Amino acid sequence: MAAAAVYLPRVIAPAVARRSSIAPALIAAPCRSSIGTPSAHCLAGNLCRFSSTAPSPPPVVEIDGRSYSTDTWFNTPTNVLAAASRRLHLQEDHPIAITRQIIESRFPSAEFRSVNSLHPVVTTFQNFDSLGFPPDHPGRARSDTYYVNKDTLLRTHTSAHELETFRANASPGFLLSADVYRRDEVDRTHYPVFHQMEGARVWDRRTQADEKGDLTATILRDLAALPEHGVAVEDPNPPFHDGTNPRQVPQHAASEVEAMGRHLKRSLELMVVEVFSRAKKAKQLAVAAVGTEAETVAADEPLRMRWVEAFFPFTSPSWELEVLYEGDWLEVLGCGITKQPILDAAGVPSQMAWAFGIGLDRIAMLLFKITDIRLFWSTDERFLSQFRGVSADLDKLRLFVPFSKYPACYKDVSFWLDGGDGVAGTVHNNDVMEVIRSVAGDTVEDVQLTDTFTHPKTGRQSLCYRINYRSLEKTLTNAVTNRLHSDVKDMLVRRLGVEIR
Structure with missing residues (x-):
């Protein structure tokens, strides 16, 4: 079950890690990457031309202490390579690490094993x-994924480690937290490196089922041990x-799915209550310092949650959990009962599991009231x-507490897609x-x-x-901004073969 891979929040709130929704249809023309090398997987609507002026990839790159050979699939820029060793989710007193700690605190360590040091390649x-x-x-x-070579890449989701973690079968539950990498748009809520956590809880028919092989009674007993949240x-x-x-038939009995769904939902509700209770307490402290009536009302807004099918x-x-946050319903996670073929492929066919996925950056932005994702990478x-x-x-x-916000400087860049050679084409956003x-x-x-024109x-x-x-x-001076903008235009020509208007 690729929890973090598929639990991509709908556009309910801004801090969303979005994935392209282009239809998965292959076409014949090669696709220019960010370094100008052709791709075998150019998607419909993204016809591209190859720019021969783009630099060749280095023969070997080092990523978080390990060396890898590259080929024409390599498309990972130096700034992303450098970020691979930062591991913000493990950096003491960093908002991403603090958010991870808060979530982990709601899953007992004796039952859930935390896995936080997985290599990104x-x-x-x-x-x-x-x-x-x-x-x-x-x-x-x-266009979406950072490749080292045709067989190797920077993980796009923590689910890349799911099969091996299920196969290890080291504990009834696990929490995987890691940095993940995706080529995406540029704005205050998107960054090429972000962080995810996914978790799972398993039950095994060999040791926990009744005489009929049913897990319902065991799951309900474990549900009864979970606290209420009110x-x-x-x-x-x-x-x-x-x-x-649907439930998975014939693998899962209706009573098992009902019991497991209740256990899953209660577990995740407890986690969300913990996160938003801490957010509310921090907000109340901030409001007390300011003391305005409007902010006090907002700080005292009662927490409400709702489950929707997904x-x-x-x-x-499958389900999504939404929270009423500052007047709007905000999706915070996705979850469900793991597809049995995943467990079968992991070599544990006797197990049944639930799983969830959550974006740590998004939760940290809500928790700390951070409005620009770039701040997480600031020193x-x-x-x-x-x-x-x-x-x-x-x-x-x-x-x-925001410090000085420096002035913005807007610059436009327009370019012809055919590069002046009359050969039609487009570039991927x-x-x-x-x-x-x-x-x-x-x-x-x-x-x-x-x-567009x-x-x-x-x-x-x-x-x-x-x-x-x-x-x-x-503050960026006009001279500095003009130089940057000139360099951007030059690189667009070199890498993408366009013609500046």
Whole structure:
């Protein structure tokens, strides 16, 4: 069950790690990557031309202390390679690590084993094939994923380690936390490196079933051991629908699915209550310092949760948990009953499991009131010093206090897609984003496609992007911004073969 891979939140709140929704259809033309090398998996709607002026990949790269040979699939920029050794989820007193600690605290260590030090480079089998991704799935495209070579990549989800963790069978439950990597757009809620946690809890028919091989009684006994939380939860759905949200027949009995669904939901509700209770306490402390009536009302808003049915390829039945947050329903996680073929492939066919996936960056942004994801990667003491001592004492958690916000500087760049040679083509949006980020780094706050144009006589097509340059740490002068923007335009020409208008 690829929990973190498939539990991609719907657009209910801003801090969402989005995946392309382009239909997975292969086409014949090669696709230019961010370094200009062709891809065998260019998707429909993304016809591309190869830019011969792009640099060749280095023969060997080092990623988090290990060396790897590259080939023409390599498309990972130096800034992403450098981030692979940061491991923010393990950095003491970092908001990502603190968020991980809070979530882990709701899953007893005697029952749930935490796995937090997995190397970021995995095989295509681990990341895709072991989880049943079809050959033409858009997640495999080099426009979405950072490859080291055709068989090796930077994991796009913690689920890349799921099969081996189920196979290890080292504990009844596990929590996997790690940095993950995806080529994506540039804005305040997206970054090429972010963090996920997925968890699972298993029961084994060989040792825990009754004389009929049924696990229901054991699961209900474990459910009774979970504490109550007293928070209002809306759950109008039955445990499963044989049509829209089916149980797995004949592997799972109806009573088993009902019991496991209740255990899963209670476990995750307790975790969410813990996270949002700490967020509410931190907000109340901040409100007490300010003392305005409107903020006090917001701080005292009671926590409400609701379950909605969902569909994920690797669980059935499946659900999403939403929280009423500042007047809007916010999806915080996805979960479900693990598809039995996953456990069969892991060599534990006698087991039955539930699993969930959650984005740590998104929760940390809510928990600490951090509105720009780039801050997580900052080494500025004005940021880091605000969280000192919290890892050792979670009761010290406080909301982030923004420091000086430096002025924005907007620059537009427009280019013809055919590069002036008359050969029609397009570029993938993620390739444009990658070029801009590789040149300007974290001085770019936001990039938006603002206009598309087709010349009425020549049929040439052009795109216009608006880049918002804003440093987190200093004011950018016009001279500095102009140089950066000039370098961005030069690199767009070199890497993507476009013609600047």
